[in-house]
Amino acid sequence: MDEHTVAETTARCAAIVAALATGLGGDFDAAAADLRRLPADRPTTGALAAALVVVALRSRSSAGARRARHLAHLLGLADRHPPAAPEWPWLRAVARTFAVMRTAADGALVDTRAALAEFDEAFGALAVGYGGDSKQFDQLRAMLRTGLDVMQAVNAGDQAALRRLPEEIAAMRATLANAPGEGVYADMLEHAFGFVSAHRRGDMATAWAAQERLMASAQHLPDGDLRSALENTGVVTGAMRPDADGELPKARLTDEQLDALRNRPQDPGASVAERAFFDTFTGSAELIGDHGTDPGRIDAAVASFRRSAAQLQPEDPQRVFVLVSLALGLIQRVELTGRVGDLTEAAEVLDEARRLARGPENKDWARINDMLAWVHRRGGRPAGSRRIALEGMRRYAWDALLQRDAAAAAVAARNAAGRAVDIARSCLVDNDPAAAVQALDAGRALVLFAATEFLDVPARLERIGRSGLATRWRLAANGSAGKPGDIPTDLRADVLAALSAEPDADGGRPAGLLDPPNLPEIRAALAGLDADALVYLLPATTAATGWAVMVPADGPPSLMALPNLALDDDIDVERLLASMSTRDLAAQDVSADTMTVSLDTLCDWAWRAAIGPLVERYLPEVPAPRHRLPRIVLVPQGNLARVPWQAARRGDGTYAVQLAAFSQAASARMLCRSAAAAPVPVLPVGLVVGDPDTRGRAPELSAARVEAYAVHQAFYPGARYIGRRADGSPSRSGRGTAAEVREWLTTTRPAAGAMLHLACHGMIQPADTDTTSYLLLATDADGDRLTAEELVTVLARAPERAIGLVVLAACRTGVSGRGYDEAFSLGTAFLAAGVRSVLSTQWSVPDRDTSVLMYMFHHFRMAEQRPVWDALRRAQLWMLDPDRRPPAGMPRPLVRQLSEADPARVVAWAGFVHGGQ
Secondary structure, rough: OHHHHHHHHHHHHHHHHHHHOOOOOOHHHHHHHHOOOOOOOHHHHHHHHHHHHHHHHHOOOOOHHHHHHHHHHHHHHHHOOOOOOOOOHHHEEEEEEEHHHHHOOOOOOOHHHHHHHHHHHHHHHHHOOOOOOOHHHHHHHHHHHOOOOOHHHHOOOOOHHHHHHHHHHHHHHHHOOOOOHHHHHOOOOOOOOHHHHHHOOOOOOHHHHHHHHHHHHHHOOOHHHHHHHHHHHHHHHHOOOOOOOOOOOOOOOOOOHHHHHHHHHHHOOHHHHHHHHHHHHHHHHHOHHHHHOOOHHHHHHHHHHHHHHOOOOOOOOOOOHHHHHHHHHHHHHHHHHHHHHHHHHHHHHHHHHHHHHHOOOOHHHHHHHHHHHHHHHHHHOOOHHHHHHHOOOOOHHHHHHHHHHHHHEHHOHHHHHHHHHHHHHHHHOOOOOOHHHHHHOOOOOHEEEEEEEHOOOHHHHHHHOOOHHHHHHHHHHHHOOOOHHHHHHHHHHHHHHHHHOOEOOOOOOOOOOOOOOHHHHHHHHHHOOOOOOEEEEOOOOOOEEEEEEEOOOOOEEEEEOOOOOOOOOOHHHHHHHHHOOOOOOOHHHOOOHHHHHHHHHHHHHHHHHHHHHHHHHHHHHHOOOOOOOEEEEEEEHHHHHHHHHHHOOOOOOOOOHHHEEEEEEEOHHHHHHHHHOOOOOOOOOOOOEEEEOOOOOOOOHHHHHHHHHHHHHOOOOOOOEEOOOOOOOOOOOOOEEEHHHHHHOOOOOOHHHOOOEEEEEEEEOOOOOOOEEEEEEEEEEEEEEEHHHHHHHHHOOOOOOOOOOEEEOOOOOOOOOHHHOOOOOOHHOOOOOOOOEEEEEOOOOHHOOOHHHHHHHHHHHHHHHHHHHHHHHHHHHHHHHHOOOOOOOEEEOHHHHHHOOOOHHHHOOEEEEEEOO
16 A cells, blocks of 8 residues: 555544544534545454444434435445444444335335345344343334335235235334334324325225325424425325316416425435435426426426436436336427427337336336337337237236235236226227237236136246245245245245246247237137137227127137127116016016016117127128037126126027027136146036025025935936935035035045036125125035135145036126126136136026026036037027927926926026136
């Protein structure tokens, strides 16, 4: 070391020591900067760094928060030559905890998983060396850990963890009960969660009330960075609050408010991350309300965003968000001025954001691609726009697959279907039905997909050489009673990344875990299922026409405009059909005549709006096998799922079911899964459940008992019968409990058979609960319910179990409790879990008519050996036939019910839908 260097180093050390001796005051930043210039490998440097750490921890003023920004670097230096003082390990643990929290507050926390691990390690050391009040220690731990848990959940998109947050806040509040002044942090977390939760539900009145409470809580914070940041945030978010009609405010932020935001980054104590954050924040504030139509304000916003981006390195975690904000400002300016240069710059900015985001694992992936797709379309490149928009849809699949339960997946997939429809409409306007199919299916049934995709993870990981990851998965599953839903989110993310990069069988493109099936895969599935076409029905709106998008088993996809395909939201189809099915019409609030007229209107509309054009214009062009009538698999979008399309009625009174065969699928992805499963032989064995005794929790189903017992005796004599027999007496083989059904579903005994017939009650619950639909069975120690969510995990326990047919002769078993486009019902849960064919119901089916229909279905299935879909259709045609004759062997009670009912009513035969093989 030369003389000059020695002198300079000595001078810097002297300045740091002098600063320490005077208590640092405002010289802390200068001392820390001097320390960075000293040789890092010298013991002296480590000692000085440790001394500065102690000073930073002892700071009680707002300067302490700024000093905490240096802790990570200071600890790195001190760890090279740690002090020998006995209290140093404890002080280091405290400093490391605050360093992690400071990094998180700056928005620079890249790996929250590592931060949580470091936090736990640091607090472990603190617990050993702590000699003070244990309550105070527990309070600090509770606050910091809850904060990091929230960050982890937000960064990872872990909706289940966010749903548990109220419990964590309540626990933290209990811990802070005797800590004066500390309860404000629990209040703030509670109000912040209330805002996010209500916003997610679309309850904006509750959301803004929570936001007001959050701002009020901030007034009780001590002066400092956090309070100031929240107050600035409150100014901007308050200005964004919509009025009573849901309109954003037109009034500007005042010049004084904007000046305060602009000046914030000039604080000499602000870090680079804070300067960038407030520049971005200021730019966003410039665009609020009618600022978005003021060229000067938009220019100022773009300048703020550019200044923010210029301060951040490519690896900075904030950079992607800043680039997206800059692109948004440029796009707004394009819309106002039409500048071509801004469009070009927006494309370049978003291209960089895409490169940095890397893929759908980034929470901004969908937004980046949506904006870039808009830029390409505005620039006259629609093909590129469609491709980019479809790539953005992968984020929705990633989000859903990441979740640990169906309720969380439903939250993650909340906007997927709507965005998919928007993209599909653009594709249809461009006359690109193939891309429209990809878009529509990318937003369909994601909760169902998420519930089943991870069932065989270890084997899949082993196949691609990721045995270590497979072991981690097995250990996690074994540690949580083997439930796939208990796999930690971070492990799910690692597995998703691995499986998303899995090559196909030829070593070519990625296998497309996050993508829906392509056209060749859909065609192969249709051919394997003996179906002619997959048809998506897209409803019309006030601003756009309706569409049918058709994928034939042989030939190119096509489209058909259906301008009348708009179902009036005032018509409650489910209530209409349920009322028609009720035997005591006098109990309804509308007359039988009124209901009949309404149902006739619905069936006539269904023909005019969609089925008529499909049958009369499309099907004649599709080559159908000579051995049968045309067969269509429908995927109705949105509220079109409520319509009994098989009952669409032509002007001459002919129903659609008389002209073609109709099945339904949750999505093309689920259709392909059903087609890929090996068929199961038809045998006269299985399990039949007849009207289990619910002990008064639901009405008795006397006709269901007759049906189930007749089906068992006539067609499945080797099956086990549980529940109540035709005369109401309990079966000696079992009471019909949920446990008995679970045991049958998972048994590997060949004699158990592969057919399940359930004549019982089906129930629907509100979609914001963990359970959305369930079968109500007889009560035992394990309860009386078999839920759609549980079915998936129950069947996963016996992957070798091959079930050929499940008949859900219960009410509303095909109704999705998580939204129409999620298509998550009891019926689809069975299909997704591997059952080959399922019959489910669209409404509350009538007891007597259903009994006759189900007997006839099994007659055509077993006595005439018809495929499941064809057996259902033939049974429905038999119900419509005025010259119908009971087959030989139909039990007398069923013949008597037939004479007392009206089988030709739509509600008597059209409620059952086929899915699968």
